[in-house]
Amino acid sequence: MDTRKRREHLHQAAHAAPVGMAMRPRPAAATAVMPSWPQRLSFCAPGMQADSKGDCVSTLCASHAHPLVDQARNALLADYERRVQARFDDIVPTLKQIAALQHDTDFETRAQQIARDRLGFELPAVVLADAWVTTLDMRRLYGTSVLRTFLELAREAYTQPYNGAEAEAMTRFFIECGFHEVDVSACADGRLKGLLQYILRLPQQAVPRHKSYAGTLFDVELNVKQWAETELHRFREGVPTLPDAGTRYLKIAVYHFSSSDPLHEGCAAHGSDDRRAGQAALDRLEAFGTAIENGFCCGASVATLLIGVDTDNDAIRVHVPDAQGGMSLDCHVDNMALYQATVGKAESEALWRLGAIVEEAARRHGRSAPESGMRRLIERLLMNNLSQIEYVCTNHRGRYADIGHAERFISIGDGFDKVHLRNLAYIGHMHTVEEGAADLDVGIKIFSRLNVARGLPVPVAIHYRYDSQVPGGKERAEARCRRVKAAIEARYPVLMRDGLLVCGMTVQAKQPGSDLEIVADNDIDAHGH
Ligand SMILES: [Zn+2]
Ligand SMILES: [Zn+2]
Incomplete structure (x- = not known):
């Protein structure tokens, strides 16, 4: 299924016609003359329902705001997402416009002007210059335009002023929870590319080590080396905490699944099998923990945490460690359920529910509760992710149109x-x-x-x-x-x-x-x- 094409189509429809091409005028007030059918049938996909405007929205979304959601941040993130997607979506229509001119005189000049105006950069001159002998190499133009668009985005991101205060506050919070470094490994699947910024809402400077591996199969040996590096800094420089601070290195592994199409749109590296994906990540975490305990003396140990992401709607499930740090696939907090239980409630009540849910999950599975620092961290991650759940409800009708792959x-x-x-x-x-x-x-x-x-x-x-x-x-x-x-x-x-x-x-x-x-x-x- 190619949902990207559909999105591009929608975007183009909203785009102005090229200069000189008339657009059909919009029929005036088309909605006003539509009769209203009180018994109108819903043509929404399973799990979706029509909202007051007739759009299909996930049944998991509420019609009112959640009390713990960061609305200002959600607006900023939505604006960024729209701007980035629009730039990629403009590539194909722009190249089509240019292709139509390829046999005109002064083609190269006009093509570059269109590219500059619509894409913000020039196309490779060699490719345009060759167009008169043969046909224009559209594949090459498309490929270079995608890479160039991304290069410009990355450049803009790197030149943005660095807001250190937020990252420092998060690092302090981690240390208060008992973790001097938080390291995140996720699956390489592009649907997790927004993991830190969007799904977990963690400033990336607070999580300097975050890497992706197909199927979340992170490199245990490399990770042991990185752990040793961090510990060496503590012993030599007392950074970020002194060696006797009693804080630990926290390794988080993130796997993913798809709630609406579990057998096809889950993790490709594990045959779209949730349990296999979760178990594989858990096995790596346990191997990492064992490697540290066996390889280093003096009671060296690390903390580990397993998180699953539903890539349909970005809701997380956090597997709750017991008092010894052990985790199971079954004992987890489902943040979508928390969202639904707390949306529309008073802020104090939502906070109270959030504060009880970790111990509740442990008790329900007959397990001991995690240490208080770990519990605090989990609560923060759940709270951050509530904002993302609402973000997907507000901006993507509660379920991404591209539930599958649509990487650029x-x-x-x-x-x-x-x-x-x-x-x-x-x-x-x-x-x-x-x-x-x-x-x-x-x-x-x-x-x-x-x-x-x-x-x-x-x-x-x-x-x-x-x-x-x-x-x-x-x-x-x-x-x-x-x-x-x-x-x-x-x-x-x-x-x-x-x-x-x-x-x-x-x-x-x-x-x-x-x-x-x-x-x-x-x-x-x-x-x-
Ligand atoms: Zn990153
Ligand atoms: Zn995957």
């Missing part, structure tokens, strides 16, 4: 950690293609359905970060980009031959505020900026 491109390498939005990119963290081959193959499979089936290429953004204080770091990052690009192109020769694979490469210093630098031998036009 594949992101390979270190990822662009400033741009967080659902279904923006399929992410593969890898330093060599061999290492990430499984993730990459899943991504290419998804895009074969999304793009290749429509004749559109798969845009791949290759991005590595380097430490500008390390001599030669930038050159090595650039070399890595080229090596990974060559390996990807060699792995998918058929796509390559048909012009259905378009790679762009960028590197960026790790230091805050560093710009994205385009790597030459590149499908993105370096001079278009």
Whole structure:
């Protein structure tokens, strides 16, 4: 199912006609002459119902606001989402407009002008210049435009003033809860790309370590190394807490499922089986905990937490650890149920329900309650996610139209950690293609359905970060980009031959505020900026 096409169509319908093309005038007050049918049948999908305007809205949504929701933040996030999606949705109609001009005189000038006006950047000059001999290479133009649009978004995000106060407050809160570092690993599925910003509402600077792995199968050995790094900082510098502070490293693993189409739209890496997805993530968490306990003396231990996300509506379920930190798949708090139990209630009553729900879940399953710090953290995550549940109700009728995949491109390498939005990119963290081959193959499979089936290429953004204080770091990052690009192109020769694979490469210093630098031998036009 390709729900992105439908969304693009809706967006185009709302878009003004190109200059010189008349648009049919809107029939005046069409709704006023419609008779009202009191017994009107609902044509909404199962789980959806018609609201007062006749739109289908999830039956899980309430008609009034929830007392604990951050309305101001929701408005900001909605505005951002609309602006980003509109920029990607404009690419196809703009290229169609340009394609229609390709045999005109001064085509190149006019094409660049349209691109600048509508997309905000110029197209690769070589591709336009070649148009008179053969036909315009629309695949290449599409691929580079998607990558370029994203590059501009990432640049804007990196140049935004850094609001440190919010992140610092969250870091302090984590420490109060007993955690000196919170590290999140989620599935690489693009529907979780908005995990921090939208679903959990955590400032990304407060969660410096967040990576994605197909099926949430995070790298335990690497994680042990990262844990050791964090502990070394504490012992050498007392940052972020002193070694005797009694705080711990918290590892959160996030899996996902689909409530409306559980057998098809769940986690692809686990055959869309919720329990398998949850169990696999739980197994990794337990392996990580055991590795720390066995490998280091002096009672070293980490805290772990398992969270599931319903990608239809972004509601989370939090698996409640017992007093010893053990978790089970069955003992969890369902935040959608909490939302429904508290919407329309007074703020104090909603807070009281929130404050009781963690212990209630533990008791119902005959388990001990978690430590008070863990309980506080879970309550905060649930509260933050209530805002996201209402966000999806307000902006997406309670269930995303694209319940399935609708990613725009594949992101390979270190990822662009400033741009967080659902279904923006399929992410593969890898330093060599061999290492990430499984993730990459899943991504290419998804895009074969999304793009290749429509004749559109798969845009791949290759991005590595380097430490500008390390001599030669930038050159090595650039070399890595080229090596990974060559390996990807060699792995998918058929796509390559048909012009259905378009790679762009960028590197960026790790230091805050560093710009994205385009790597030459590149499908993105370096001079278009
Ligand atoms: Zn997944
Ligand atoms: Zn990120």
